[in-house]
Amino acid sequence: MGRIVLNRDRCKACYICVDSCPNKVLEADEKVNALGYYPAKFNADKKCAGCAICARVCPDMAIEKVYR
Amino acid sequence: MRKKELLKGNYAIAKAAVEAGCQSYFAYPITPQSEIGEYLSSEMPKLGRAYVSAESEVAAISMLLGAGSTGVKAMTSSSSCAVALMQEGLSFIAGDEIPCVLVSVMRAGPGLGYIYPSQGDYFQTTKGGGNGDYKIITFAPSSVQECIDLTYKCFYVSQKYRTPVCLLADGMLGQMMEPAVIGEYPYEEIDQSGWALDGAKNREARHIASIEREQETLRQRVEKIFEKYNKILENENIFEKYETEGAKLIITAFGSIARIAKAAVKLARKNGLKVGLFRPILLNPFPEETVAEIAEKAEVILDIELNCGQMLQDIKASIAGKVKIPVKFYGRPAGVMMTVEEIYKQIENCYREITEKKYGTACI
Amino acid sequence: MEQLVYKKPDSIRDDFKITFCPGCDHGVAVRLVAEVLDELGVRENTIGIASVGCSVFSYDFFNVDIVEAQHGRSMAVATGVKRSKPDKIVFTYQGDGDLASIGIAETIHAMTRGEKVTAICINNTTYGMTGGQAGPTTLLGQVTTTTTQGRRADINGYPIKISELLKEIEGTAYVARVTLDSPQAVVNAKKCIKKAFEAQIKGLGTGFVEILATCPTNWKMTPQQAHERVRGEMSDVFKPGIYKDKVSEAK
Ligand SMILES: Cc1ncc(C[n+]2csc(CCOP(=O)(O)OP(=O)(O)O)c2C)c(N)n1
Ligand code: SF4
Ligand code: SF4
Ligand code: SF4
Ligand SMILES: [Mg+2]
Numbered sequence: 001m002g003r004i005v006l007n008r009d010r011c012k013a014c015y016i017c018v019d020s021c022p023n024k025v026l027e028a029d030e031k032v033n034a035l036g037y038y039p040a041k042f043n044a045d046k047k048c049a050g051c052a053i054c055a056r057v058c059p060d061m062a063i064e065k066v067y068r
Numbered sequence: 069m070r071k072k073e074l075l076k077g078n079y080a081i082a083k084a085a086v087e088a089g090c091q092s093y094f095a096y097p098i099t100p101q102s103e104i105g106e107y108l109s110s111e112m113p114k115l116g117r118a119y120v121s122a123e124s125e126v127a128a129i130s131m132l133l134g135a136g137s138t139g140v141k142a143m144t145s146s147s148s149c150a151v152a153l154m155q156e157g158l159s160f161i162a163g164d165e166i167p168c169v170l171v172s173v174m175r176a177g178p179g180l181g182y183i184y185p186s187q188g189d190y191f192q193t194t195k196g197g198g199n200g201d202y203k204i205i206t207f208a209p210s211s212v213q214e215c216i217d218l219t220y221k222c223f224y225v226s227q228k229y230r231t232p233v234c235l236l237a238d239g240m241l242g243q244m245m246e247p248a249v250i251g252e253y254p255y256e257e258i259d260q261s262g263w264a265l266d267g268a269k270n271r272e273a274r275h276i277a278s279i280e281r282e283q284e285t286l287r288q289r290v291e292k293i294f295e296k297y298n299k300i301l302e303n304e305n306i307f308e309k310y311e312t313e314g315a316k317l318i319i320t321a322f323g324s325i326a327r328i329a330k331a332a333v334k335l336a337r338k339n340g341l342k343v344g345l346f347r348p349i350l351l352n353p354f355p356e357e358t359v360a361e362i363a364e365k366a367e368v369i370l371d372i373e374l375n376c377g378q379m380l381q382d383i384k385a386s387i388a389g390k391v392k393i394p395v396k397f398y399g400r401p402a403g404v405m406m407t408v409e410e411i412y413k414q415i416e417n418c419y420r421e422i423t424e425k426k427y428g429t430a431c432i
Numbered sequence: 433m434e435q436l437v438y439k440k441p442d443s444i445r446d447d448f449k450i451t452f453c454p455g456c457d458h459g460v461a462v463r464l465v466a467e468v469l470d471e472l473g474v475r476e477n478t479i480g481i482a483s484v485g486c487s488v489f490s491y492d493f494f495n496v497d498i499v500e501a502q503h504g505r506s507m508a509v510a511t512g513v514k515r516s517k518p519d520k521i522v523f524t525y526q527g528d529g530d531l532a533s534i535g536i537a538e539t540i541h542a543m544t545r546g547e548k549v550t551a552i553c554i555n556n557t558t559y560g561m562t563g564g565q566a567g568p569t570t571l572l573g574q575v576t577t578t579t580t581q582g583r584r585a586d587i588n589g590y591p592i593k594i595s596e597l598l599k600e601i602e603g604t605a606y607v608a609r610v611t612l613d614s615p616q617a618v619v620n621a622k623k624c625i626k627k628a629f630e631a632q633i634k635g636l637g638t639g640f641v642e643i644l645a646t647c648p649t650n651w652k653m654t655p656q657q658a659h660e661r662v663r664g665e666m667s668d669v670f671k672p673g674i675y676k677d678k679v680s681e682a683k
Contacts, residue, residue: 002437014455014648014655020615037454052438053615059459059655060450066438092516118515122508123541130505130538134512137499138479142516160502265497265513267520269476273445275491277482277500 002050002068004042010062011039017054017063023047026054075248077215077241078103081145081171084219086111088253090169091140092118094131096150099183100239101173104145125150129157129170136161136168136232137276139264141223145171147239148189149180152197158232159198163278165293167226167233167260170204171219174238176402185240186402187323190378193236194352201290203297205233206352207306208323212246218349224255225304229296230263236351238374240324240405301353308347309362311337315344316422317415318366320359320383322348325374325406332411341419351379359386363393370418372411373399441466443475448493451486455655457612457645458486461554462493464622465525468629469496478521479513481506483535485527486560504535507542510549518548521632528555532594533568539598546603546637550628553594553640556647557666564650568592571669576650591669595642599675605637606630607676611644611667613659627679636678644670 011033017040018026025048029041039062042048050068055061075083082104085093093112095105105121112119118135122128128144135142146154151172161168172193176186193206205225207218218235226233265274280286310330312318321329326347336343346362348355363369363386371380377397384395398414440448443466452458469475475496482490484503491498501509506524514522524531531539531553539551558576559565566576566583569591573582583591599607606628610621621643628639644666646658653661 003434010450012450012454016455016655016659019656050435050437055438056618057460057612057615059452059454059456061440061444061448061459061463063438064440065436067434068437092512094512120511120515120545123537126505127508127511127538127541130502130508131512131515133501133505134481134499134509134514135516136512137509138513138516138520140516142512156502157505160500164500265479265499266517267477267479268495268497273491273495273497275482275498275500277488277491277498279488279500 002048002066004048004054004063005065006040006042007062007064008039009034010060011037012060013037013039014059015040016057016059020053020057022051022053023049070249070251072247072249074245075212076103076243076245077212077237078173078243079107080212080215080248080250081219081235082107083250084216085143086115087250088220088223089141090117090143090223092135092142093144094120094122094128094135095144095146096122096125096128098147098150100175100242101145101147101171104171125153126156129154132168133157133161133164133166136166137164137265139260139266141227143169143171145173147173148175148177151189151192155197158196158204159200159202160278161232162198162202162204162293163200164276165230166276167230169222169226170232170234172234172236173242174236181402183239184403185238185324185374185405187238187325187374187378188402190351190373190375193234194354202293203352205231205300206236207233207349208236208351209241210323210327210347212241212244213248215241216248216250220253220255225300227258227260229300231296236323238324297353301355304350305355305358306349307355307358308345308349310345312344312346312362314342316342316367317418318362318369319343319345319372319415320369320379321345321372322351322379325372328406328408329372329411331408332415335408335412336415341415343415343419354382354386356386359383360390363387363391366393367422368393368418369395370414371395371397372414374402374406375399376401441470443469443495444493445495451489451492453649455646455648455658457643458554460612460618461552461643461645464618464625465523465552466494467622468626471626472629472633474521477519478523479517481510481513481522481524483524483526483530485530487525487527487554490525504530504533505538506530506535507547507551508538511542511545511547514547514549521629523550523552523629525552526554527560528553528557528569528594529559529567532592540601543598543601543603543638543640548632548635548637550632550639552625553642554645555594555642555670556645558647558650560647560650564647569594571665593670595675598640603637604640604676605678606639608674609642609644609670609672611662611672613662624674627677630679634679634682636682644672
């Protein structure tokens with residue numbers, strides 16, 4: 001099991017992480033963030049592998065930490 | 069005591085740069101100053117210092133920007149059409165407040181012109197071709213000894229005020245042989261560690277950049293730079309006054325022409341003419357008040373330059389609204405050097421017109 | 433026990449601002465450089481050169497000393513820094529317009545001198561910052577604001593192949609072209625960036641990495657479509673790969 005720390009106010013909603021997550025843990029939030037985007041959201045119900053793929057592809061370093 | 073040696077201006081500048089502790093030198097060859105690079109290409113490596121033969125003056129000035137940003141004493145040297153290529157970098161360096169020294173040995177222009185002596189780049193240096201509000205602090209030597217002393221001064225002023233400084237010489241000075249002493253660097257070393265880039269160890273990361281997004285911050289930054297120019301004018305204004313007391317006619321001249329003018333003034337004094345010479349050594353910022361003070365008691369100013377009248381504009385601006393006397397000009401575009409007799413003749417003509425009361429305030 | 437497997441690199445400021453558009457590869461490239469500086473343990477001994485282009489505000493994110501160069505002059509500025517402080521790690525972060533158009537002379541000559549610096553070039557086939565005009569790397573047929581009918585060889589000439597050109601220069605020790613279009617590509621890109629820094633650290637010569645990167649804004653594509661383009665037509669013309677590797681040879 002893994003988990004990530006996502007700073008939703010840094011996210012610019014490119015959804016590259018959403019497309020890259022092997023376990024489809026990430027999805028688009030339905031609430032806007034401080035920048036006015038619908039940021040990526042970590043779905044705690046899904047199984048995060050803690051692979052850090054999402055953090056590696058995020059252009060905004062919005063995913064600040066990944067634990068496994 | 070160090071001994072006098074017979075030195076060419078260019079070598080004097082190069083040797084003084086070494087003595088001043090210049091750590092990095094970058095340049096691309098151009099006559100009449102190539103000896104500076106030739107000398108430093110062999111001397112710098114011996115001392116474990118940097119000499120880089122740049123691919124262009126655009127690159128040389130950029131290397132200077134990089135070197136200066138680390139806080140070392142750094143220098144480039146060039147001439148006229150090649151200094152033209154450096155204007156972009158100079159504007160950035162001024163905006164970045166990076167200390168460094170540019171030696172500009174003027175040749176005749178425009179364009180390629182030729183290597184004849186000229187003072188045609190007074191405007192290029194003091195008015196600049198780079199963009200934005202900035203000044204390149206400029207000192208102009210008129211002897212080989214001054215080439216040495218002012219090279220020291222350039223390094224000192226650049227580091228003290230964190231600003232680019234230009235030593236503005238010309239082909240005649242660069243090529244002339246004269247006895248001079250390479251004394252020790254006479255100034256205190258100025259600690260640059262408070263701002264220079266050397267890796268963010270045990271401190272916050274620093275950045276040096278001219279770009280500024282905030283309108284207000286940009287304004288303040290440029291204003292701060294201009295305050296610095298005022299301080300430089302206040303503290304570093306060096307000039308030569310010769311027989312200006314009681315002079316009816318003041319000759320203004322800078323650089324190599326000034327020494328010829330001085331000989332002509334000496335001759336005039338010997339012949340009983342009340343003539344004096346004012347030679348600004350700090351050309352930028354221009355010592356307007358000093359000129360106005362000297363002009364106060366004079367009746368005419370005769371500005372002499374080896375160009376079509378460049379410093380002339382600053383002389384006129386200096387007295388405008390303060391002293392109502394005419395400013396005459398004698399000069400010619402680059403090429404043939406002036407002689408003492410030639411200048412003396414101009415002095416005589418001017419003086420005759422004074423005694424004949426030809427000048428009213430109307431001709432200002 | 434839960435383990436931390438990823439965190440922001442120390443070579444990125446704590447109060448960093450990413451000034452790039454959504455989904456722009458610049459952001460990933462910057463982070464990779466920062467991670468490499470961390471891994472090599474050189475952050476406190478590094479001076480970076482910010483070039484004019486979308487990355488001009490490098491000091492907003494890099495937690496290292498930074499000096500800004502004039503447009504195109506980064507490699508000359510890097511030369512000045514490195515020659516004055518030879519023990520420092522010096523890198524440039526440049527756009528394709530900066531490095532391969534206005535700065536091609538500075539680039540080639542710094543590399544010809546074998547300056548011991550690392551150059552990272554973001555090739556997004558356009559002048560991004562000025563609004564997407566055709567640049568030196570714009571592909572034939574590519575529509576930009578100054579090639580509205582697509583780039584034509586007879587009018588606009590051909591795209592310059594940076595890595596192929598720079599590998600021929602004797603002073604380069606490492607030359608690679610990478611992409612950031614997938615997680616594996618990102619991992620590979622980081623390896624190459626590290627090698628390009630090792631080339632400098634080992635004193636072998638200039639290290640260079642060309643990163644085929646997206647400019648979703650000016651390409652008028654989603655980040656996903658933009659990565660498709662990198663994988664497709666861009667990689668067809670600009671073949672990713674390691675063009676020169678004196679670092680491995682030296683091992
Ligand atoms: C001498 C000069 N010419 C033009 C510009 C305008 N300008 C700013 S950024 C830029 C293009 C940058 O393109 P590139 O280097 O590819 O970087 P990108 O923005 O695409 O990352 C231009 C032309 C400038 N700042 N200076
Ligand atoms: S990759 Fe980063 S910026 Fe893009 S959606 Fe995911 S968290 Fe947001
Ligand atoms: S760490 Fe891996 S599994 Fe978890 S959210 Fe990120 S990409 Fe998905
Ligand atoms: S203009 Fe293009 S290259 Fe520049 S930040 Fe935006 S997407 Fe990135
Ligand atoms: Mg670009």
